[in-house]
Every structure is written in structure tokens, then in C-alpha cells.
Amino acid sequence: MIKRILIVDDSPVSIKILKSCIPKDRGYEFFDAADGRHGVEAFRRIRPELTFMDLTMPVMNGFDALQEIIGIDEGAIVVVATADVQVRAIARAHELGAFSVLRKPPRKDNVAAVIDQVEAALKERG
């Protein structure tokens, strides 16, 4: 079950928009980080059940951060939330272990569907 959600994105507006699309009645605790490096540090510290990861960020991009997070915890659930909708970018995110890819700008129904998929995956793991 999801308790903690980490959002890694360099845009404060983008973080607000994504948060606004997440169902509000489930008592999730939110954390955020402004680049990949801080995202990895936050992941290590918080161990969220779900991480949303932007790709195009300063300091450390989302691909590298995703790779590091999967290196820390192979079972980490990272949903890439990105404006980079190139086929190869999406394929690379999957290769690196992303759970799924969410296109920006996010929509409530898409985000809710992803969260339901994550909940189902966590339930299956037990």
C-alpha cells in the first residue's frame, strides 16, 4: 500500500500540478526534490512506495537518478513523469526499470490509473 510519495522535478509548478492530480482522500504523505541528485538522496532517506521522476532536470537528469534508485532498491517503483515523449526516451526509461511513463501535462484520470496500478503491484508483492 502506498504511504509515501516522492516527486522529483525541477519545476515547482510541475510538482504542484502533479500533486493536484493525485487522489486526495488516501492520506498519502508527500515529499519532493528539485533535481535527480536530491531525488536519489530523498529516496534513500524516505524509501517511498512510489516515486514520480521527471527526466529533464539540472544537476542530475532523471535517467541517471532512476538508474541509481533501482541500484539502491531493485523493487523501487518509479513512474517517470516527463515532457520528453520521444519513443527512445520512453524505451530507455523502461529499460532502466521505470514502472511506467506518464506524459506531461498529467491528467487526473491518467494519474489515478497509474496509482491504482502501483497499488495493485504492491498488493501482489504482499
Place this chain on the structure above:
Amino acid sequence: MQTDAPKTMITAEETDILQEIMNIAFGRAASDLGEYIDIFVILSVPYVRLLKSSDLPPYISAEIKDYDDISLVEQRFWGKFKGAAFLVFPSDAGKKILSLLDGSEEYLESDPISELVKETFREVSNILIGACIGKIAELLGDVITYSPPRVVMDRCQQSFISENIFDDDSLAIVLRTVFEFNEKNVNGFLFIVTSEESFAWLKTALHNFLDQYDL
């Protein structure tokens, strides 16, 4: 060349929204280009800046200072969002991009390289600028018309922007993104400049964009 334009004309939050919209728009443009030629575009974080129009040419020159000679494509656009877009490449990029299109690495003396390269720039710009501006307009609820692209090849970088884009006293918002065509190690810049005339509409449109979310 540093601007002393009033920063309050566009707030930090508006800058952030515009940056995010540019990010989404250029991501879509890169994807569209990838459907046309087999290419992966490495994207960077877009940058938004408010400048006096008279500071625009030196600003852009400073940004591309590493390029001696450049080729550029300029395209004007009109709607409530109105301005000009400049796609700038180092001079040697043309043949590299052309080879991505036709698969050749070498060309015969008789090949009309210059024309082919020019046409390549025109096509790439039509896709990148068209998709990017089109997506910005779509997200902000506008409809845009475009001028045909103007291609300028192999020019010294100091003197490339067509004169009098806007009145010298007016302000301009510059959206800048840097990108790299991975396979050919080609870097380029896209500058989108919108005039002061568009500011009032733009500010409202940015807030409308945000208002669709329950923040």
C-alpha cells in the same frame, strides 16, 4: 547587455509555468522530429528571460558565443501569442543533419549540397518550431499562423538577427532551449521571442492554464 527591465512584469510563478510549458512543447516537437528522421534529441531545461528588445541581439550572440559561423532559421508567428522563433546551429551541422535524412556520408561534387542543406534546415525547423509553438498555443488556448521559414546559411554569428524585430523600447520574453542530436553530436539553440504586445494575454493564459488544476 544585461537587462534592467522590470522583473515584476512577469512573476517567478509565471516564469515557472512558461518554462514548464516550453518543456512540454519542445518535448513534443522532438518526438515529432523523431517520427520524421531517425534521431534522438537530448533535451535540456528551458530558460525564460525578460529582456529589452534592444538587448536581444547581444543576448543571443552571447548565448551562442562558442559558434563562429552559424546557420539559422527564423520564423515569425502570429496569434494572441505573437513573435519570432530562431533555430540556430553551428555551420557544420547542415551536412550532419542531411546525412541523417538521406543516409549518405559523402557527396559528389555535382550534388547541390548547399540547396539540400538549406532544405534540410527548412524541414527540421518547420517541425521543431511548428510543433513547439503549436503546442504552446494549444496549451494556452491560442491559434497561430506562421511565416515561411527564412534560412540564413554560414553567417558570422554577430549579425544574424533581422533588424527591428520589435521596437527597441519594448520588452521581450525569450524562451531558450538547447538541444543535441545524439547520433551526430550536433548542438543547437531554439529561441522564441514574444513581444510586449502579447504580455497581457500571456499572463492571463498562463493563469488559466494553472486554473484547470485544483492547486
